[in-house]
Amino acid sequence: MAHAIETHGLTRRFDGRLAVDGLSLAIEAGTVFGFLGPNGAGKTTTVRMLAALIAPTDGDAIVAGHALGVDDTALRRSVGILTEQPGLYDRLSARQNLRYFARLYDLDAARVDAQVERYLHLLELWDRRDEPVGTFSKGMRQKLAIARALLHEPPVVFLDEPTAALDPEAARTVREFVKGLRAEGRTIFLTTHNLPEADELCDSIGIFQCRLLRMGSPRELRAGLFGAGTVVRVVGDAARLVPLARSLRFVRTAHAEGDTLTLELEDPETRNPELVDALAAAGARIRYVERLQHSLEDVYLRLVGGHK
Amino acid sequence: MKKALIVLEKEWLELRLQRALLWATLILPPLITALAVATFFVVGKISSGVSLPATPLPPEFAGLSLLEIGQAIVGKQFSTLFLLLPIFIPSVLASYAIVGEKRERTLEPVLATPIRTWELLLGKMLAALIPALGITIASAALFVAGVLAFAVTDRVRAVVVTPGWILAVLVDTPLLGLIGVALIVVLSSRVNDPRTAQQISAVLIVPVLGLLFGQLAGVVVLGPPLALGIGVILAAIAAASLWFAARVFQREVILTRWR
Incomplete structure (x- = not known):
């Protein structure tokens, strides 16, 4: 599959301070890429470079088929960007805001109104189209800003924290919309702090803190950092079973919390019967045996925490 | 474009x-014009009781009667205000268009479009300059009409509506306005409040006030050569200001250095 975004050693310094250090990545067209990292990690700087808003100090990139720094105007025409702040004109109506940007994105006169109407309908803002944006809720503003980023039908869309500060319902609408964009074959570059959201939406994820710490699908990231494991819930306190568990040669780690014993072990599917027998022989009364599932948050915290 | x-x-x-x-913002020029014409008219009726000022009179006042001098002084004073308006009005409009947009954080989405920064800058500058110059020149024309209608003699008309003043209004005021807007752009990189930008840009009225007082004191005669000379100097300053404003108004600078 072709790459919608490719970067090679993309670097940006501000007055000698390194903000982005040698970022190299390739994002397949038609996928959602999650770009995760703590505040100040350089995510917004990266997005700005890829959207041809600021120039890299070093390295190069190809975005939507356009090499960065060669024809940045054409590149900007091929990408849509939802900036960290919605940045809408409060006195203008939703329709006036979108018309302004549609024209700036070079849509011909006949298409301007059609596209504005299409996205106002798609994002459920049509009924409020002629009201000043200053009267809109945060969710409505965010949806309008997303519409603005899509008016010119860009193949690559950068969404910087699209659901930040939205109520659960509005956030869900936005997430569903992002899924719809992927279904249309667009490539989404998503920065977010919402890890369950990234887990739900993203085909691949890059964990970033000035440099790319790890990249892969959510499943690959989990498997790469954590071994397979088993969670056993018992009657009573599980702590007494920890020494026994650790004595088993196939158990890598074991710890207890309340009635729950969490173990990382080699090949759980083969070893679980042996584990259960050993625990039962030691007097444990077992309620449940479950597969150990690590969240993306665990992956993120281990990588970012480890990097710190 | x-x-x-x-x-x-x-x-x-x-x-x-x-x-x-x-x-x-836009009511000011018509108000000043109305006040100027009304005062000019009234002074033409009552200045027989007015005594001459203690300061020496400008040379072009030589040979005028007391009535004519009274009207001529009022006309001269008000005429200079038309050189101040193009500084004031575009500064107010531009400060809201640029500093206001910076404060509302609406610039980044615009910069993300295929617009070139000079197109954005030009659009904003013209948006401030055109109404300011239009209303100033229209008001100046009304002022001229008032002077022509209510001057007590042709000699007063000749002293107030001079070729030098007309040239200054047509040539120097657009340049002053341009400098004012360029200054606002430069200030935008540092300030976040449109009012602060306006207050700082008000420094531009000082040279115009100098011209006013110089004229009234008889030290400066605003003839065509001086008006054109000022125009040349202003054109050079405007070019330098625009160059500097264009350097400040770049995507990279706006996004990474404007605070």
């Missing part, structure tokens, strides 16, 4: 929705 016009159209749309700002 097409995108500069799109920006200009949007700026005017926003301006129309800011009624208070629009009225407060």
